[in-house]
Amino acid sequence: MNRDIDNLTISLHNNIKIISEKLNNPSDLIIRHIKIGGNDKHDAALVFLHGITNTEFIQNCIIKPLLEITETVNEDFIEDLAYHTIQSSIVEIILSFDTCIQGLLKGKTLLLLNGHNSAILADTKDWKHRAVEQTNANRSVFGPNQGFNEQLEVNINLLRKIVQSSDLCIEEIKIGTYTKTSIVIIYLKGRVDQKVLVETRNRITSIEVDYIIESRVVEDVIEGKKTIFPLLTNTERPDLVASSLYEGRVAIMTEGTPQSIIVPTLFIQCFQSADEYYMKLGRFTNRLSTFIAFILTILLPGFYLAIEEFHKDWVSPKFSKQLFSNSDTLPSAIMEVLLLLLVLEMIVIASVRVPKDIVITLSLVGAVVFGEAATQAKLIHPISLVIVAITFISNYVITSRGLANPVYTLRTIFIILGYFVGISSMVIGLILLTIYIASLKSVGVPYLAPIIPFHPKEFKDTFYRGNSKKLINSLHAYPHEDEKNNKN
Incomplete structure (x- = not known):
């Protein structure tokens, strides 16, 4: 809450000027001036980027309620607007210009009020994206064929539809010094391998790049050692991600990428396919x-x-x-x-x-x-x-x-x-x-687990597909290097 030159001022005109300059005065920046309050009308302005916001929602759920206000403007007026007037599912009170800019770039609408050094961000985004379609890279004859798309919210929606559990944990990390890109780590509490989760989280938070357009940068960091073999799994299938979460693995999704990363990945997994678990034929062959x-x-x-x-x-x-x-x-x-x-x-x-x-x-x-x-x-x-x-x-x-x-x-x-x-x-x-x-x-x-190191309990789903009931009711255990050293 410290006030400095990066925080909003009490001048509406000054705030609008600084925000416009920080965005380089783009042609799609819309500034809608309004007067709100009772008899003593107060100057306010709505700021948003046209094309990535839902203008109909802004008109009906923000502008219309604001124009109907009859109360007198006071010190708590910003909080009253945020919590009682604006009809958006996600509303936050902010203080800094940087938060304003990041919110506008994500399709939110900013409400500035003259005489107040705080503002309101309301979620009004309206991103254009393709519909959920059949997966192309990981097709199977049987089972669901829905695939992820480029919208992170849609991908999480597909995953939550399959894993309807309160133990489903989703951690968001924003990466990038020039532009912030959302990366989420997904796992099931109580089933996830904690050492894998900690290692994955540490590797992602260590990423230092200007921007991320595609998940290849994330993959390189997670893999660590440069090798020709895939040390992670890339999939478009929500059902495969859900199955991996139940097995104690960790999934990573990147905004703008229609695939999910799954770790750890074992060499034997390269010879498994999704349709093996949906049909009786080919269980052993x-x-x-x-x-x-x-x-x-x-x-x-x-x-x-x-x-x-x-x-x-x-x-x-x-x-x-x-x-x-x-x-x-x-x-x-x-x-x-x-x-x-x-x-x-x-x-x-x-x-x-x-x-x-x-x-x-x-x-x-x-x-x-x-x-x-x-x-x-x-x-x-x-x-x-x-x-x-x-x-x-x-x-x-x-x-x-x-x-x-x-x-x-x-x-x-x-x-x-x-x-x-x-x-x-x-x-x-x-x-x-x-x-x-x-x-x-x-x-x-270890990449060759459960063969090297030898772990016979995990062979139920290695060289052949094991009994479905036993696979569902059993937890997977992954060997780690420090466990081997402790045994020695």
Whole structure:
């Protein structure tokens, strides 16, 4: 309550002038002068930004009640206006210019009164946003398909609809020195892992940036260590966020971003999907199939090139001669594989960016050119085409689960190892890869848990989907590094 040059003055004209200057006199700044009170009319002004406020609400719930006031203006007049006259769900009495500016930028309406060094902010925002739509990135055949959008209030609304519990805690933190962006931390009291919550809160509050447009900055800070593997989960699905909260995880939402971040994230989660929990089919096979697809997409091209270069004797002489010895294609085997992977990736990128009407044509042209014309012209060996096709299909089984970046990197590494060194180097590479993954942590939780460290009680939902009733009624426990040290 200290008065200084950053606080409002008793002069209405001076307050309006300072606020206009701080906002750089924008053309959409509306200043509506009115006189309120009984016989002794008092000068007042409503200030708001046109386009982000509900002008009909301002007219009916603020201006109209103000013009009907018959009381005489006194020292407590500001409080009477805030608590009895203005018909807005959120009203606050403020003292500083900075609070005025932040409120106006968030779609609120400011009421200034001459002779008073305090003002009233009323919530009148009317942001334009798209409706709640079906999620695109995390689609499933069964279960709900509603997705988050860019409005933080809408996203919290969707989440509260699923988690109707008084234990649902939502903490708001404003980040940014130039513009303030709201980031919320969401968890279930009594279920959340406290160490994960504290670590997450500390990392978010440590963010020092001028502004935040998208949650990528938040993700980088939460992940901490730079790695190709996803140390957090990004999802558009409210049901997946709700399920994670029940499991003791923490969700982070950023204003303007239609995804939620979930921590901690374990490596085994990359092989789980939402529809597993909505249908009976695939309870024991879905995750196994996904894991096999992951192995195939990173190892199959390198394994094929290793056989072609160093281990032709592993294949029967008849097929070895047909597949390798008599190969008369123009490029070498490694160039064939890399070229095919590159072109197929270009087709995928193009199919996303071109108009929808051209996607089918683009796919057919790509299939005809590389399925028939390239092999007949002996530009590509048929076996190379088959290997790359299996690799590519396997790739898109798991890339929607956050493994796109590690898959591309690891596949390239194993192609180089297989072609230039052989199978033995690929085996060594797999061992080193396992050691590296085991060293990673997601907000302090070992990335390979519950496999490393070994936690058998958590295997009920690891390699297969466990019994739904048992999963719902059991609490998850996450290992931490300090717990391991205490045991030692």
